[in-house]
Amino acid sequence: MRVLGIDPGTATTGYGLVEEHGDRIVALRYGVITTPARWELVHRLQEIYRQLRALLSEWRPESAAVEEIFFSKNARTALAVGQARGVVLLALADANIPVHEYKPSEVKEAVTGYGAASKGQMQRMVQHLLGLERVPGPDDAADALALAICDLHFSRWRVLSAYGKDDL
16 A cells, blocks of 8 residues: 655645555655745645645555644644645545545654654654665654555555455
8 A cells, every 4th residue: 555644834744655565564765845935825835736746647556644733832823734735635636536534643653663753763663664874854854754654554454444344
């Protein structure tokens, strides 16, 4: 199964594409979509959409994972993240890709086994699970990889829960 994790942001949107091969998870591609601060918001959102659609067309993930919205003390930041998140969800919907949303604590639990893990702990576990030579970066890309790994973890539960108890 091929999963795309996305960590939305107006300035930087992280993405991480992983694929399951038996009992291994392989990182196919990861990085960030950046937009210049001097651009008008509408053009920044358009660029996120454009680059994400190109990524979706090239790699054709079967599923996508996006972090659930969080409440920030800074209303401007929360609004900007929400707008970028909306563009991400639209691009995924336009590509007919199922979207699963996860809380940060769910991602940490799925990746490290500890829902209050630090960013460093999570990044080192992502490195280990994907067999990477170094901790993936930048942070937004590492977070997106963690989201994709989380979705693979939960996809197993979705498959199992599709069967009744008597079917197992």
